[in-house]
Structures are given as structure tokens and as C-alpha cells.
Amino acid sequence: MFWEGSSVVRALTLAGCPLHELLDRQAARLARRLVRGFAEQIPLYRRLPKEALDGDITAITEHNLRLISRVIRDRRPPARADLAPLRESAARRAQEGVPLEALLAAYHLGARMVWEELFAGAGPGDVSDVLEAGRIILLYMEAATTAVGTAYLEERESLLSQEQHAMHATVSALLSGDRAALAGVRLAPxxxxxxxxxxxxxxxxxxxxxxxxxxxxxxxxxxxxxxxxxxxxxxxxxxxxxxxxxxxxxxxxxxxxxxxxxxxxxxxxxxxxxxxxxxxxxxxxxxxxxxxxxxxxxxxxxxxxxxxxxxxxxxxxxxxxxxxxxxxxxxxxxTRSSQATALLAGLLDPLLDNPDLLRTLTVYLDTGLDRRRTAELLHVHPNTVDYRLRRAVSLTGLDPVDPAHLQRIGAALAARRLTGLR
The missing domain is CATH 3.30.70.270 (Reverse transcriptase/Diguanylate cyclase domain)
Incomplete structure (x- = not known):
């Protein structure tokens, strides 16, 4: 038993041995085993350098195990200060480009392996303490994964902000032709x-x-x-x-x-x-x-x-x-301003008193000189299209059947669109 404030708290036990002492004694060995499990079951961890697995990742895993031991002993979630190493480790993983889902997968896999290691030999008399320990471990996981996720995302947001700032600076320099600002920037050919x-x-x-x-x-x-x-x-x-x-x-x-x-x-x-x-x-x-x-x-x-x-x-x-x-x-x-634009647009002025003629001529060119399609779009008979086209030719002197005239008509229609005339 130990004191918590003014209350006596009974230690959770397994076969008469306090659980937190069991976990503390084997924390270093269990940490190495957990890291091997990460490398075996999580593809991303399998690709990490051995130095990282044996160094930072084993160290933070052992810290987690000792923290779980303390939480089980005290029967209360970890304090914010206790989680600081977890936040720092998560920030480093973000800098290294380790996906957040891989990081969280390691925490959940680790919790499962700890559970299996600790309670593999539990008997009927240990049920109540095992259940209480499970509840406490879940509280720990809630606090730990929240701290890890928050720290990771904050670091990624900071990195993205820096990347975006650098990207925007590169775009601005390229668009302005600022060679001095591009010095040292890796540019594409x-x-x-x-x-x-x-x-x-x-x-x-x-x-x-x-x-x-x-x-x-x-x-x-x-x-x-x-x-x-x-x-x-x-x-x-x-x-x-x-x-x-x-x-x-x-x-x-x-x-x-x-x-x-x-x-x-x-x-x-x-x-x-x-x-x-x-x-x-x-x-x-x-x-x-x-x-x-x-x-x-x-x-x-x-x-x-x-x-x-x-x-x-x-x-x-x-x-x-x-x-x-x-x-x-x-x-x-x-669109390049010149006197020719107004003159081109004026070639079709004789049709202004009869908008149907101008509309028919426009659709006729847009459809590739297809009189039947023109008739369908205008909801008139093909003969009506023929009549209107003949009238347009007689008024303007421009015949779309003549290739030279066709080019001038197309240019005139384009000029009218450009100048806002219809």
C-alpha cells in the first residue's frame, strides 16, 4: 500500500506482486521487444534505420512503459509534464516524415503487447485488479495519443507553413524575374x-x-x-x-x-x-x-x-x-488594338437591321457550315437557313462558300465579339 494525499491506496497486484513493480523491472527488456514488434508488424517501422530503432524509438518506448507503471501505481492519468518526451518524440517523427497513422499504430500495438505480457499468467483471483489495470491503461492511452497527435499535427502545420512560405517566395521570384531572390533555390530546367x-x-x-x-x-x-x-x-x-x-x-x-x-x-x-x-x-x-x-x-x-x-x-x-x-x-x-478591328466589325453592319440574318450567319460558321445543324439550333427549316444566307450575301457581298470571303466573315464576327457587338 502507499499514500495518495491523505488516503491509503492499495497497489494493484498480480499473483501477490505489485503490477507497477513487475512492469518497472522489465521495462528495458520489454521496450526492446516492443520495438522489434513495431518493425515486424508496421511496414513503415520496418524501413527505419536501425540507429533510429535502437536509439530514439527504444528510448521513448521505455519511457512510455515506465510512465504506464507510474500511472498504474498512482491510479491517475499522467500529468502534462510527464507527456513532454512523447510530444517531443512525435514532433521529431513529423520532421522525419513518419505518417501519423504509423505512429499511432505503434502506440496501440505497444499497449496490446504490454497487456499480453503483463497478464498472460493472471489467475481467477486477479480478475478485479486486471480489470482495473486495463481501465487505467486505457486512460493512459487516451492522454498519450492525444498528446502525440496534437504535437505531431502542430509540427506538421509549422513545417507546411514554412514550406508554403518558401514555395510562395519561389513563385513570386519566378514570376517577377527576381534572380537575386532565386539564388540558392533549386529550379527546374x-x-x-x-x-x-x-x-x-x-x-x-x-x-x-x-x-x-x-x-x-x-x-x-x-x-x-x-x-x-x-x-x-x-x-x-x-x-x-x-x-x-x-x-x-x-x-x-x-x-x-x-x-x-x-x-x-x-x-x-x-x-x-x-x-x-x-x-x-x-x-x-x-x-x-x-x-x-x-x-x-x-x-x-x-x-x-x-x-x-x-x-x-x-x-x-x-x-x-x-x-x-x-x-x-x-x-x-x-485583340491587339488597331484601326482594322473596327473596320472588320463594320463589314457586317448591313445585317444589323435584321438580327436573324446575323444570328444565322454566326451559327452557320460555328457549326462548320452545316446548314441542317444550323436549322436545328435555330429551330427553323433548312430552307429558311438557305434564304437567310442568300439575303446576308446580297447585303454584305460576302459569301461564306468563297474561302476568301469566309475568312473575312470569321474575322468580322470575331471583331464584333471583341468590341462587344453582337
Whole structure:
């Protein structure tokens, strides 16, 4: 028996021997056995260096055993100060990249092995003390795993905060071309610069709109990351932004182009089309990507061009997907301010008094000169389409059947969209 304050507390016993003394006497031997069990039954521990297993991990395991012994002796949960070594050990495991689930698995496996070791020879007369010891061990496990989980997550949050700060600094330096800020930073040979635009999710209009917007961005970033080998560098807000994808190797893989910003696209960038589709599916909103590839020093120019291409894509109401400059060459050129833009738009002014003619001509070009499909979309008879097209030709002098006229009509329609005319 021993005193706790002014009360006498009977020691829990097994075959007449105090349990806490049994555990204390074999703590060092049992700690080594537990660590061997961790390595045998938990895959992550099997891959840890022998130095770590025999050193830190065996030491903290023995500390846990002596702490359990004290808890059984005192019949009360451990004090916060007693758990400090557990918190420190959990923080080190977080720094080493040991998953939290592996760490908690070791604690639960250890508790089970301690139980089996201590009570393997218990008899009928030990039942009440065994049950009480089990209750106390559960209280200990509750306190220990809470301390371990909290310390681990706090350390990971701190590490992630540092990583994110470094990542944001790298993105800012790459986009601004700040070579001094990039000194000492390991850069990829090339970057795929993605200008991203994302539609608004319906949940963003509800009471939790800000949370919904952040969730949307997280899903987009996660979807992009799943499709590339290197960690992506995002700079996104609720409507979009820029993402830099590091590309390894000095030469492109099969299907990858290697060109300066603005050069014609000579093949599919690594999964860029799939990136747009995957990001849109994950976020539940339409996603547009404009892509350019550049070495680190070319990232600022590539980012500007990608943003300009994306703006053109949105102005001309292109469908969600992935785009390069080559995909919108005419539209891009029209957005460069000149007197020709207004003149091109004016080519179709003779149709303004009859909106049906302009609408029919627009749909006819959008459908690839398919009169039947045009009729379906306009809900009219194909003969009506033919009549309207003849009227448009007579008023403008531009016949879509003539290849030269077709180019001018397409340019005129694009110019009208650019200038806000319909």
C-alpha cells in the first residue's frame, strides 16, 4: 500500500506482486521487444534505420512503459509534464516524415503487447485488479495519443507553413524575374506555366461561400498535382490565377514541345488537356487553362502570354479546356488594338437591321457550315437557313462558300465579339 494525499491506496497486484513493480523491472527488456514488434508488424517501422530503432524509438518506448507503471501505481492519468518526451518524440517523427497513422499504430500495438505480457499468467483471483489495470491503461492511452497527435499535427502545420512560405517566395521570384531572390533555390530546367480560370461553384453563393471557394481551389490544385510528377507551384485566388509545373530534363519527352513563349505549338504538352478536364471534374466547375512552356528566366514572359491567351479565350466564349496561342491566333491578333478591328466589325453592319440574318450567319460558321445543324439550333427549316444566307450575301457581298470571303466573315464576327457587338 502507499499514500495518495491523505488516503491509503492499495497497489494493484498480480499473483501477490505489485503490477507497477513487475512492469518497472522489465521495462528495458520489454521496450526492446516492443520495438522489434513495431518493425515486424508496421511496414513503415520496418524501413527505419536501425540507429533510429535502437536509439530514439527504444528510448521513448521505455519511457512510455515506465510512465504506464507510474500511472498504474498512482491510479491517475499522467500529468502534462510527464507527456513532454512523447510530444517531443512525435514532433521529431513529423520532421522525419513518419505518417501519423504509423505512429499511432505503434502506440496501440505497444499497449496490446504490454497487456499480453503483463497478464498472460493472471489467475481467477486477479480478475478485479486486471480489470482495473486495463481501465487505467486505457486512460493512459487516451492522454498519450492525444498528446502525440496534437504535437505531431502542430509540427506538421509549422513545417507546411514554412514550406508554403518558401514555395510562395519561389513563385513570386519566378514570376517577377527576381534572380537575386532565386539564388540558392533549386529550379527546374523548364516550367509549364498555366493560366487558370475557374467558374463559380453554386456553394460559393451560400452562407459558407468563402469556405466553398477555398475548397474549390484545393480540389483544383490537388487534381493538377495528381497528373504531374513534380510538386506544382500555385498562385490562385477564387477565380483562378497561375500555376507553375516544374518539368524535369533538358529535352522534352515524346509529345512535349520545347519552344520559347509564343511559338506555334508542336504537339500536346504533357497531359495539359487532361489537366483541364481533371481540374474541372474535381472542382465541379468549368475550368479553362492557357499553357506556355519556358525555362526559369522565361517564366515572366510565358506567364504574361498565358494570361493574355486565357483572356482571349474567355472574351471569345470558348468552351472549357486547354489552350495555346496557336489555338486562338486570329482572336489573339484581333485583340491587339488597331484601326482594322473596327473596320472588320463594320463589314457586317448591313445585317444589323435584321438580327436573324446575323444570328444565322454566326451559327452557320460555328457549326462548320452545316446548314441542317444550323436549322436545328435555330429551330427553323433548312430552307429558311438557305434564304437567310442568300439575303446576308446580297447585303454584305460576302459569301461564306468563297474561302476568301469566309475568312473575312470569321474575322468580322470575331471583331464584333471583341468590341462587344453582337
Amino acid at each position: 523548364r516550367y509549364l506555366v498555366l493560366a487558370v480560370a475557374a467558374g463559380r461553384h453554386p456553394d460559393e453563393d451560400g452562407p459558407g461561400g468563402a469556405i466553398a471557394a477555398r475548397r474549390k481551389l484545393h480540389r483544383i490544385s490537388t487534381a493538377l498535382q495528381r497528373h504531374v510528377a513534380e510538386p506544382v507551384l500555385p498562385a490562385l485566388d477564387t477565380t483562378g490565377g497561375l500555376v507553375l509545373v516544374p518539368l524535369q530534363g533538358t529535352k522534352p519527352a515524346v509529345g512535349e514541345p520545347l519552344q520559347e513563349p509564343g511559338e506555334p505549338h508542336q504537339g500536346a504538352e504533357p497531359a495539359v488537356g487532361e489537366l483541364a478536364a481533371a481540374a474541372g471534374k474535381a472542382a465541379g466547375v468549368p475550368v479553362w487553362l492557357a499553357a506556355e512552356c519556358a525555362p526559369p528566366q522565361g517564366v515572366p514572359a510565358a506567364a504574361r502570354l498565358a494570361e493574355e491567351v486565357l483572356e482571349v479565350v474567355r472574351v471569345f466564349e470558348q468552351p472549357p479546356g486547354a489552350y495555346r496561342l496557336a489555338d486562338v491566333l486570329l482572336e489573339y491578333q484581333l
